Amino acid sequence: MKIAVSGASGKTGYRIAEEAIKNGHQLKLIVRKGSILPESLKNCEKVAVDLANKEDLDRTLKGTDALIIATGARPSVDLTGPARVDALGVTRQVESCKRIGINRIILVSSLCAGKLFHPLNLFGLILIWKRCGEDQLQKSNLEWTIIRPGGLTEREDNLDSEAILYSSEKTQEEGSIPRRLVARCCVDALSIKESVRKIIEITSNENTPRIKMREAISRF
Template identity: 45%
Template sequence: MKAFVAGATGETGRRIVKELVQRGISVSALVRDREKAAQVLPPGVNLVVGDVLQPDSLRAAMGDSTVLISATGAAPSFDPTGPYKVDYEGTKNLVDAAKANGLEHFIMVSSLCTSQLFHPLNLFWLILVWKKRAEEYLQNSGLTYTIVRPGGLKNEDNSDAIVMAKADSLFDGSIPRTKVAQVCVESLFQPAARNKIVEIIAKPDATAQPFEALFANVA
């Protein structure tokens, strides 16, 4: 298995890369700034300079990768086209390149509540609308996929148990980014994770379950 990670230098992406490296999986990270990436990513990661908004470069950047994890997301800004360009067009470009390269599995980090048009996050240039459109594009691509919809993201890890549910079941809650990374990487190994949308939060009063059970319990 060779993993290609988009959004690798983001707060969630760098944790995904770390989790992959800890499991001994070869990683190529798509980065825009090689020097910055070298400072935040583990040694031994293949740094590939590129941009999800430049589709012509993506197939070559993926090389011989066999799986892809996308943790891209529009950075907060005053550009109203940001979420459209990054969350939708960028993901669309990744999906097209992954399909052309014959990748085996595409993992997409999305968000809770993408189906809720009147969610407050859509005040920020329709960010959830474009994430939902990107999800649908991936689902219709013919690629094997897992869409991971986390709740509010926390930088600090904790001992709370992961709660996993089917699409449009969870509407609030939070989860450490480290646990999101674990779910993304684990989904590569769990047959029950394939072609599913999973929503995840972490709760202190939840009963911890193995990943095999968590994925299997999602219809």
């Protein structure tokens, strides 16, 4: 498949791109002006685009089979970031996919999306705006999958001893997961039809029984 990855300069986004390459996909990296990509992606096709520019976004996404959205507001004193990026930015990407006929979208969201009373909401009500972005995707009639990870870590070592706990919407509220494993889940979801129109919550630890994504999510 030819996969567009938005937010490809982010710490989860670049790992999604790396995992997609490992799985034999072709890539189009979607970044913004000034975004910095790691060396590992230097040979990939990349396009800098303002998500608010419909025509540019449509042109950029054209010719791809699926979009993985890994954009997210960067921590900032500007508290409008979550509304602009996690709600409006996601909505604009979904709208573009609808206009040009990209049918498959994977969205990286967050555990507790939609929860009002949560310390993370001190940053611009981020969990509320993330839920708005999710909602637009769910209403789209496209083949969507929403991945809701717990707290993201940078750990890259011993990931083979780590098992992922997959669960349905609103079943996990705490826990963490390395970004690398989130990236693998996003890429795996592309080829697992049982993931279509599902919200999948994920954390990881060493004590969870090892189970494949397809098997885990076909139970909910």
